[in-house]
Amino acid sequence: MRNALGSVDTVLLLGGRSEIGLAIVARLVRDGASRVMLAARGGTVPDEELERLRRLGAEVHVVDFDASRPETHQDVIDTAAAKLGDLDVVIPAFGVLGSQAAYDRDPEVAARDVAVNFGGHVSAGLAAARRLREQGHGTLVVLSSVAGVRVRRANFVYGSAKAGLDGFAQGLGDALHGSGARVLIVRPGFVIGRMTEGMTPAPMAVGVDEVADAVIEALRSRARVVWVPARLRPAFTVMRLLPQAIWRRMPR
Amino acid sequence: MTLLTGWGRTAPTPATLARPRSADEVAALVKENTAGRGLLARGLGRAYGDAAQNAGGTVLDCTALPPSWTLDPEAGEVTASAGTSLHDLMNALVPRGWFVPVTPGTRYVTVGGAIAADVHGKNHHVDSSFGAHVRSLTLVTADGSVRVLGPADDLFWATVGGMGLTGVIVEATFACVPIETSRMRVDVERTRDLDETLDVMTATDDRYRYTVAWIDLMARGGRTGRSVLTRGDHATREDVRGVVRGDPLAFAPRQRLAAPPWVPDGLLNRATVGAFNAVWYGKAPKARRGLIQGVTPFFHPLDAVAGWNRMYGSGGLVQYQFVVPFGAEDTLRRVVGTLSTRRVVSFLTVLKRFGVGTPGMLSFPMPGWTLALDIPAGVPGLAGLLRTFDDWVVEAGGRLYLAKDSRTSAASVATSYPRLEEWRAIRDAADPDGVFRSDLARRLRL
Structure with a gap:
């Protein structure tokens, strides 16, 4: 249960090796969360990550999870609820980022990645939402992206999956209204981390820690949407208004 | 579904509210709710935290x-x-x-x-x-x-x-x-600091049936822990002769005031609470004996203002009440000293000596000192500060009051309530399927 000061007790991370996901979980544990389940492909999470969370005082469980197999997602949620009890925070943090050029060459890979980045979040999100609704409390943290706020030529396959995810998260949040369960939509800009290694950071790039800090603050204040950094929100208010002829020429 | 909170107005959760009018109706509701999220009785909702909430389940409004x-x-x-x-x-x-x-x-x-x-x-x-x-x-x-x-x-x-x-x-x-009468015969005195408060209470509390110390937490330095002691007994007919006219047992309390439905956030801050505390301490007599008071001002001063919890604004309030055994006065001094130096806003801070407890396995009181604080939930750094206090209290052999708690950990409760396992065994025998549940029980894994 979330307590009076905003700390939670249990956390489920789907995509248990995600850098951003683990950074959020570590902060939640530091703030008092005592039971964590990391759901990762093959049921493997690097020992040092497990150790780190255990040293912070959490009981950590690991379970096999494959984002590309939606038929298994309900089971994973049920397993987590059986092990942890009520799920206070669920964070689907899995995702793949390929280059647009690679997607252009291989449409099948593109479709497969979209199935994970969008379809996987739909099945995992709906399964989690069902449980949260039954509980009458709990937050689903959806890691959207500004890439989906207005899709750019430079990464439109990834961006369109994020656009779909963002819309899904908004609709799900509205559907859960009044149930006690909530959705937090996180819209980071370019995040410098393992997933973007070798790429040149875009303007207003942020680090993994900044994203995690912003998520913690948003969970505490029960915000519906958080932009990281916060100034991306006014920036995108303007960018959404740019004529297509200019938007099309955006270098990246 | 109805959104419920405790008196502190923090962490709301929805539940289906049922209003049974008899024991039979209660029994019928219990039988209907053996699966799913369970059920729980709720009274007037004065527990500060989530004790009378049951997210996603059923709550029986026993009023x-x-x-x-x-x-x-x-x-x-x-x-x-x-x-x-x-x-x-x-x-x-x-x-x-x-x-x-x-x-x-x-x-x-x-x-x-x-x-x-x-x-x-x-x-x-x-x-x-x-x-x-x-x-x-x-x-x-x-x-x-x-x-x-x-x-x-x-x-x-x-x-x-x-x-x-x-x-x-x-x-x-x-x-x-x-x-014999509806009045109280009350002695009021002020103390200079915490040590004098503890000394006076230890030495003379036993002369009174009812005692309490209100601590001015905003006072610092050498005056840290200065208090107003209010102690009394039920007044006899003799005591009220010439003071109370008419029936000495007459009792008709009225709620004179109600907190407004909306209050600006941050109304209770260092400046306002500091001023209130200074006035409260200042207006108390240095020593006054034999004051005749009504039941409400003596026992229930806050009942005179309906919905006073709204004064804390939309963020709500956290009540922190612990007990430490006699001999652990240093822990008490440490907590009061820390609150005072960190200038934590606590509107009403109350200190009391406990006698023997009951055999209730999860009952809170034990012989020792109990301190209760009211703190706005939005105070920065509050979570960490109270976690530190939890550690000190548990280390000293004390514990927190479950009816007031809204934020402690399952671990601190497990260590500080030594009879928790015994309680669980009896509860599990009476309720093997876990029909009776609350948010508090989930949060603290009772």
Whole structure:
């Protein structure tokens, strides 16, 4: 249960090796969360990550999870609820980022990645939402992206999956209204981390820690949407208004 | 679904609210709810945290049980339905020359809630807590049966202080206290600092049935812990001769004020609370003996303002109450010193000496010092500060009051309530499928 000061007790991370996901979980544990389940492909999470969370005082469980197999997602949620009890925070943090050029060459890979980045979040999100609704409390943290706020030529396959995810998260949040369960939509800009290694950071790039800090603050204040950094929100208010002829020429 | 919170107005969760009007209706509701998210009895919602919430489940509004009471003056006993408030009871009993055995800082609690939280009052050092005076109680258990329990039953002591997790209390019989008047004879004195407060209370508390110290937490340095001690007894007819005209047992409390429905956030801040504290301390006499006071100003000053919890704004408030055993005064000094130097806003800080506890396995009071703080939930750094206090308290052999808690950890409760396992065994036997559940029980894994 979330307590009076905003700390939670249990956390489920789907995509248990995600850098951003683990950074959020570590902060939640530091703030008092005592039971964590990391759901990762093959049921493997690097020992040092497990150790780190255990040293912070959490009981950590690991379970096999494959984002590309939606038929298994309900089971994973049920397993987590059986092990942890009520799920206070669920964070689907899995995702793949390929280059647009690679997607252009291989449409099948593109479709497969979209199935994970969008379809996987739909099945995992709906399964989690069902449980949260039954509980009458709990937050689903959806890691959207500004890439989906207005899709750019430079990464439109990834961006369109994020656009779909963002819309899904908004609709799900509205559907859960009044149930006690909530959705937090996180819209980071370019995040410098393992997933973007070798790429040149875009303007207003942020680090993994900044994203995690912003998520913690948003969970505490029960915000519906958080932009990281916060100034991306006014920036995108303007960018959404740019004529297509200019938007099309955006270098990246 | 109805969104419910405790008195602190933090962490709301939705539940289906049912309003049973009889023990039979309670039993029927229990039988209907054996699967799913379970159910829980709720009284007047005065527990500060999530004790009377059940997210996604059913909550029985026990104030729907028609208030009823019968007085047996021979035995000095009252039998009342669980939904009867102490307010209703006092209105009925005081003019007849009887007083409730224990009253907390508000009259707006139900008999069921008073037993479930094993509430204490200013007379704990003499009279222990509410459960000590209960002769029998009627409990609807998880199988839907209606059982009458007495102090010889284990389930009775799992229910006293059991936070509603053993079943639904529907009726209770408890001893009452004979009184000659509806007034209190009160001595008020001020102390310079915490040490003097502790010394005076230790030396002379036993002369009074009711005692409490209000601490000015905003005072710092050499004045840290300066207090106003209020101590008294039920006034006799002799005491009020010439002071009270008419029937000395007349009792007609009124709520004079109500907090406005909306209050700007941050109204209770360092400046306003500091000013209030300074005035409260300043207006108290250095020493005044034999003051004749009514029940409300002596026992329930905050009851004069309906919905006073709204004064804390939309963020709500956290009440932090712990007890440490006698001998652990250093822990008390450390907590008061830290609050004072960190200038933590606490509107009403109350210190009290506890006497012996009840055999209730999850009952809070134990011989020692108890300190209660009211803090706006939005105070920066509060979570970490209170976690530190938890550690100090548990280390000193003390514990936190579950009826007030809204933020401690399962680990601190497991260490500080040594009879938790024993309680669980009895609860599990009475409720093997976990029908009775609350947000508090989930949060603290009771």
